[in-house]
Amino acid sequence: MTAHGTTLSFNGLSSIVKELNVLPHSFINSFQKLHHVSFPSCTPNKLVWNRSFGRGDQICLFHGPFLKLQMGRFMGTLRVKSEDSEGTLNSKSIALDEETLEEELQNAIAEENYAEAALIRDTLKNLQKDSKAAVFGANSRFYESFRTGDLAVMQTLWAKRDEACCVHPGLKGITGYDDIIESWNFVWANYEFPLEIRLEDIKVHAKGNAGFVTCMEFVKTNGGRWGGQFVTNVFEKIDGQWFICIHHASPVDL
Known part of the structure; x- marks a missing residue:
């Protein structure tokens, strides 16, 4: 995996990075405990990040449907937005609730983006399994x-x-x-x-x-x-x- 300016390449694929589904490992752990949810296993990677995250932070990368790099479309993943001109992380927009996912699923189907719809549907199933276990x-x-x-x-x-x-x-x-x-x-x-x-x-x-x-x-x-x-x-x-x-x-x- 390599990072070039605002472009991230992973296994030969690259995308303009407006919103990164790349989060500090410590943040993922604390979010899971606070909200009683579970995510696919993620591997901490030592990366030097000059802006939103501190230098040398351990970054957790989600695999499969959770590793989606995009410009403004919610794909059933965690989103972190940096809105500070100094590059400091000051706003965490976390959208993993079923209502939002179902809305995104319908949008994807309406746009005939069936690959995205399949990913969102899988994420919904995982969330529902977590909810059933909690109940x-x-x-x-x-x-x-x-x-x-x-x-x-x-x-x-x-x-x-x-x-x-x-x-x-x-x-x-x-x-x-x-x-x-x-x-x-x-x-x-x-x-x-x-x-x-x-x-x-x-x-x-x-x-x-x-x-x-x-x-x-x-x-x-x-x-x-x-x-x-x-x-x-x-x-x-x-x-x-x-x-x-x-x-x-x-x-x-x-």
């Missing part, structure tokens, strides 16, 4: 709190919204964060922990900032029998974190 993890934390009767953890898992709703088996819906948390304390009052909980037929769905899980939930208390419920748990992504906003458990005869 699955949030659902697992919910059931771990349920199993151990940990009210303090349960408080951190629910969205603090008036619209939040919890339907315990055989009861009417309870709305509002405070009443929902109080209901869990009431439901657990006569339980001995830990409970035995088994989940079957788990299905996870996620798109954008919304996700939901359906499953069969089997719960057994100490000295009691197994009880079965069909459950729908709905999650909302708020400030980068998934919170449960609806729990609906309907009793099922075993």
